[in-house]
Amino acid sequence: MSVILNIKDLSGGYQEDVDILMGVSMDVQKGEAVGILGLNGSGKSTLGKAIMNMIPIRYGEVFFEGNNVSSLTTSQLSHCGISIMQQGGKVFKTLSVWDNLQLALSKQPKETLDRLKSIIPILQRPKRQLQRLMADKLSGGLKHQLSLAMTLSTNPRLVILDEPSAGLSPIAVQELYEILHDVRETFGITIILIEQNIASAIEFCDRLFLMEQGELKIQLDPNDKEQIDNIFFR
């Protein structure tokens, strides 16, 4: 296995004088799924945004596939092969499902849609129906599916998922994780998963990190039940 993402001592936050991330370092191997857990406000989403260069970085570097990408903009990063799915399943609410997809796929080869169709159920509906269906009328589960499809539209090799299961019904959570399993198996995409749903994260991830006050404090083995019980279910 080779390292796909290497983060060195990343520090920064939304304002120049207040650091949220306090020197985060980690390696992500190609093809693995790494989970980031932690209390609200510990800096999980901030880490995702920092990797994508969506917030000012004060110190530290990000290497993707061996290249230093710290100075690239968010859109350049997404062309290089890193994507993020943000909290709350973000889609363009006033557009139809089809138009949302067209926006995401506009510069991509034709096969991309077919590839996505094979694993994301909402895309398998007839085109006519997708053209008529407004994105804000979608149920939570379907909205997350659409958001995921848009995230995957650039054929990324690394995807950051920020709480993909929040707000979904139990059955929709199951469906979403089945899709995510397919995403890993079919496309071989490396995943960084930020989650509050600990049970799902344990099942899905190869490695887990616990984030505390802007630092990656503990690395957990998802199979080590005792350690996990001690930390989360005391």
Next chain:
Amino acid sequence: MILRLKDIHISFTNAHNETFDLLRGVNLDVEKGKITALIGGNGTGKTTLFNIISGFEKNYKGKIEFEGHEVNFKRMPAYKISMEGIGRLFQDGQLMSGLTLMENMKLASNDTTGEIPFVSLLFPNRYKQAELKKEAQAREILTRIFGENNKYLSLLNQDASAFSYGEQRLLSLARMLMGGDRLLLLDEPTSGVHPQYINTIAQIIREMKEREGLTVLLIEHNMHFVREVADTCAYLDEGVIAEVGPTNVVLGNQKVRNSYLGL
């Protein structure tokens, strides 16, 4: 009975003039002093039902009784309904940015001393006392949820927009506990919240029910939480309340298990 919904219907028309009936005759009694969970798949109309009760959605048919009287919610703006004692936590519950955390907390209090023009000028002491009381209450609530000497106590003067998405959800729930409401509508209080805080939230909601006789109607997908707090559970499916009863009975129902829990 604090809230009674009778035969609530609502339908939507899309840009292509196709009509879709979302709620097709919802009947629900919410018992006073009890915690009722409203469950159901994504897109079944749970949040729409909350929108109707809290006055954001007027285009419905049916009747609503609050505390024994039929209230015409259609003619009441949302803020008036909230002044009647129905509080709501939104799905993407956010604090008001531009105000500090403390100002956000104080906003939610039902103590209006000082909000009447000139009162704060004529009775500066009374106004000051009221402000101090609200501040103490805000501190107490934050301590109850996050523990002694938690970080939020030192960030009370921070602008609300500086908190993370999850923190804002959690803090806007804390803000609801400032009082004044007799019925709380909570739209997914635990979504995106760390398990450690979920237990505390469950505990606080139960305490408020027992101590202050508060009634809670909540939408929730976290079944562990529902089992923990809810006395009654109502399952919304295909536009009607398909099952209602004690929580363990409804969650044990075969139909609910198959079509909602996926078991």
